Amino acid sequence: MLALTIAATVHISVLGAFHPVQFELRPASGATLVVQGLPTESGAESEGRAGAVPKTVVMKDGATLLLTWARINGPVTVTGRFGAPARFYLVIPEANGSGKVERQYFGKLELRRLGPQQLQAIVAMDLETAVASIVEAEGTKGLPFEARRAQAVATRSYLLAAAGKRHSGYDFCDQDHCQYMKDVAAENTAAARATASTRSQVLVYQGSIVAALYSANCGGHTRDLHEAGWQDGATPAGKYPYYGVSCPLGGTVSGHRVGMCQLGAIQIARQGKTANTILAHYFPGTQIGVTGARGTLLASVRPNAAPNTGRGLGSITASASIGRGGTSLVASSALGSGITLGGINAGKDVRAAR
Numbered sequence: 350m351l352a353l354t355i356a357a358t359v360h361i362s363v364l365g366a367f368h369p370v371q372f373e374l375r376p377a378s379g380a381t382l383v384v385q386g387l388p389t390e391s392g393a394e395s396e397g398r399a400g401a402v403p404k405t406v407v408m409k410d411g412a413t414l415l416l417t418w419a420r421i422n423g424p425v426t427v428t429g430r431f432g433a434p435a436r437f438y439l440v441i442p443e444a445n446g447s448g449k450v451e452r453q454y455f456g457k458l459e460l461r462r463l464g465p466q467q468l469q470a471i472v473a474m475d476l477e478t479a480v481a482s483i484v485e486a487e488g489t490k491g492l493p494f495e496a497r498r499a500q501a502v503a504t505r506s507y508l509l510a511a512a513g514k515r516h517s518g519y520d521f522c523d524q525d526h527c528q529y530m531k532d533v534a535a536e537n538t539a540a541a542r543a544t545a546s547t548r549s550q551v552l553v554y555q556g557s558i559v560a561a562l563y564s565a566n567c568g569g570h571t572r573d574l575h576e577a578g579w580q581d582g583a584t585p586a587g588k589y590p591y592y593g594v595s596c597p598l599g600g601t602v603s604g605h606r607v608g609m610c611q612l613g614a615i616q617i618a619r620q621g622k623t624a625n626t627i628l629a630h631y632f633p634g635t636q637i638g639v640t641g642a643r644g645t646l647l648a649s650v651r652p653n654a655a656p657n658t659g660r661g662l663g664s665i666t667a668s669a670s671i672g673r674g675g676t677s678l679v680a681s682s683a684l685g686s687g688i689t690l691g692g693i694n695a696g697k698d699v700r701a702a703r
């Protein structure tokens with residue numbers, strides 16, 4: 350089988366808002382962690398001296414490891430066996446003023462010193478894992494499913510378009526500066542299903558993925574970049590010009606009001622409209638695109654603003670090419686029910702991993 354979906358990876362700096370001096374690391378239920386780069390017992394004193402070999406520790410379910418600023422010299426990496434991503438808990442035993450903070454992640458962790466008395470935790474996670482985690486953090490109970498799906502497409506677009514442009518050394522933080530994120534989304538949650546059902550879909554404008562912004566409540570009208578005072582180029586907006594559009598919901602303004610209004614999206618979804626209608630409303634002039642390996646854009650099609658048929662865009666067909674060999678593919682997609690990529694050269698259909 351062709352490995353068509355080599356997943357894109359995003360690096361997210363987590364829990365930095367708590368300025369952690371130490372982390373407690375714990376495998377999630379059933380997980381095994383491989384921790385590399387820990388100093389040997391005398392490592393802290395023998396840094397730079399020949400023979401100070403970094404230690405590897407294997408942690409099974411139930412084990413706990415305290416990683417303190419003073420003990421860490423070089424970067425410490427945490428993975429599953431054979432370098433695979435793993436499910437783990439990161440705990441700050443005593444966050445300043447917040448008590449204990451505990452988060453579960455799925456990915457590969459790197460811990461390093463960040464200035465005096467602060468550790469930085471960067472989780473390298475699969476793009477779809479990051480999307481689901483953000484959709485989960487942005488959602489509340491009872492949110493219409495199509496609003497979550499719109500959020501998933503916007504989030505995926507933003508992550509792909511803005512990666513590497515917000516921070517150096519990693520792609521995004523987990524705060525409002527980039528996008529809010531907490532725990533990994535559990536399987537079968539609405540966030541996970543909304544993400545899976547829009548897998549690989551992004552917003553496209555003039556052939557580029559849109560850094561699709563969103564905010565809580567526009568108060569009745571979203572702002573274009575001029576109104577937002579974001580014309581200095583140092584904005585997260587990217588190439589898409591953004592247009593101020595009317596929103597079906599008024600109320601108190603919350604957020605920057607550029608891009609998708611989350612409360613408005615909920616309102617549109619409650620009228621029986623699809624995620625694509627929501628996206629077409631807040632991002633006029635864009636298309637829905639399909640990404641392939643490492644988040645590269647394969648093809649794009651115009652969003653369909655038709656009323657909810659329960660099937661999103663319906664059937665689309667687009668030609669695209671992928672890979673160094675220039676393998677020709679036809680991406681025929683019933684968006685909303687997964688994407689089928691049929692390899693012409695392979696002579697058989699290959700369903701993209703779900």
Ligand SMILES: [Zn+2]
Pocket residue numbers: 515516521522523524526527528
């Ligand atoms: Zn940030």
Ligand SMILES: [Zn+2]
Pocket residue numbers: 566567568569570571596597598599610611612613
């Ligand atoms: Zn609004």
